[in-house]
Amino acid sequence: MEVVNRIKLSILTMILLILIYALIMMHMEGLSFINALYFSIVTISTVGYGDITPTTELGKIISSIYILCGVGIGLYALGNIAEFFVSGYFKKTDRMRKMENRIKKLKDHYIICGYGKCGKVITKKLEKSGVNYVVIDINEKILEKELENDPNFNYIVGDATHDEVLIKAGIDRAKGLISAVSRDSDNVYITLSAKRLNPNIFVVAKAEEKVSMDKLLIAGADRVVSPYIIGGLRMAALALKVDILDFVSTFMSIARYEYDEDLEIRKIEVKSNSPLVDKKLYESRIREKFGANIIGIKKRDKLVINPSADTEISSGDIIYAFGTGEQLDNLERVARGLFNNSNDQI
The missing domain is CATH 1.10.287.70 (Helix Hairpins)
Structure with missing residues (x-):
């Protein structure tokens, strides 16, 4: 009691x-x-x-x-x-009050449904990226402990399959939702509810079973991830190409921990109003201007790996770029047509 x-x-x-x-x-x-x-x-x-x-x-x-x-x-x-x-009950009450006020003011945030092993990894990544989020889970004790350790942690206790819980998490103002609960049926239901409450929200859903992946896509999920498939492919790659993967991992670790450079590979969509449209790679001067390297371009159903300098960039292309967070942010701004000054233009 x-x-x-x-x-x-x-x-x-x-x-x-x-x-x-x-x-x-x-x-x-x-x-x-x-x-x-x-x-x-x-x-x-x-x-x-x-x-x-x-x-x-x-x-x-x-x-x-x-x-x-x-x-x-x-x-x-x-x-x-x-x-x-x-026991610091007043302190706990004050933390809860501040957290509820933060959640009410959030905009363009992400909602994480499920705070299990997968949900915790997702949360830590969002925290590191400086992205606002709200966690939904039914385990109140675990969530309270996280808030006690991190005063900026945001959570709502409840079942994410219920509309009122998603509304309380500010789904109408959210940019994205990640459904990572344990049951695939619940992930399907959450996806359906999220898309109904906010048709523009970007939904990433977890699938335990391969047969659930198509159902989640039909339900409206923008992306479906199977941790077991990804984990299995990674383990197979480590066994078959251990030297290559070790080199990439070591290279990125050295850049992060010794030179404080956060390297990553990012997928960037080219919008119709981007100055990159209808330019060849060498004309875009992406590497010269932004410092990022283009490692692939997806053109409709075709993926061009290590594209040549003569490859033309079209509206709707997906660019896979490698570089630091700042370099990729600048490139993404131009690719989306969000440049604000002459330095951003090609």
Whole structure:
């Protein structure tokens, strides 16, 4: 039982005990209600002014029992009140209030449904990228512990398959939703609900079973990820091409930890208003201007690996680029036609 409920129960028990004893004293000692209530409070508090005392033997016996019970309940109540303050309940309440206010103000954030092993990895990645998020899970204790360790952690306790929970997480203002609960059926349901509440939201869903991948896409998921397929491919690649993968991992680790360069591979869509459209790679001067390297271009259903300098960039192409976060941010801004000054233009 929560400490607040224990405090309420003990105080209610004390009030009932005081009233019951007062009524007994009215009947046995012939006291008025005010005097009986006064005598009851004085007795349970062990003040003992002595102006009113039980005159009958039965009254003295009942008073003795009343004192023992009353003192025990009083100490129990005081102990719970002390625990209320010592355990930092006010601090916890304040953290919750601040978190709820943060969630109400969030915009273009991500909603993570499920805080299991996969959800925790996703959350840490979003935190590292400086992206706002809200976690939804039914395990309140785990979420409270995370908030205690990280005051900026945002969560909502509830079932993500329920619309009211998604609405509380601000799905109408969210940029994306990642459904990573354990059951594929729940991921399908969450995807359907998310797309109905916010048709423009970008949904990434987890699939435990391969047969669920098509169902999630039909439900409206923009991307479907199977951790087992990805993990299996990675393990096979490590076994077959360990030297190459070790080189890539080592290279990126050295850049990150020794030179503080956060290297990554990013997929960037070229919009119709981008200055890159209808230019060949050598004309775009992407490497010269942004420092990023183009390792692939997806043209409709065709993927061009290591494209030549004469490869033409078209509207709707997907560019796979390798570089630092800042380099890729600048390239993505131009690819999406969001350049703001002459330095951004080609």
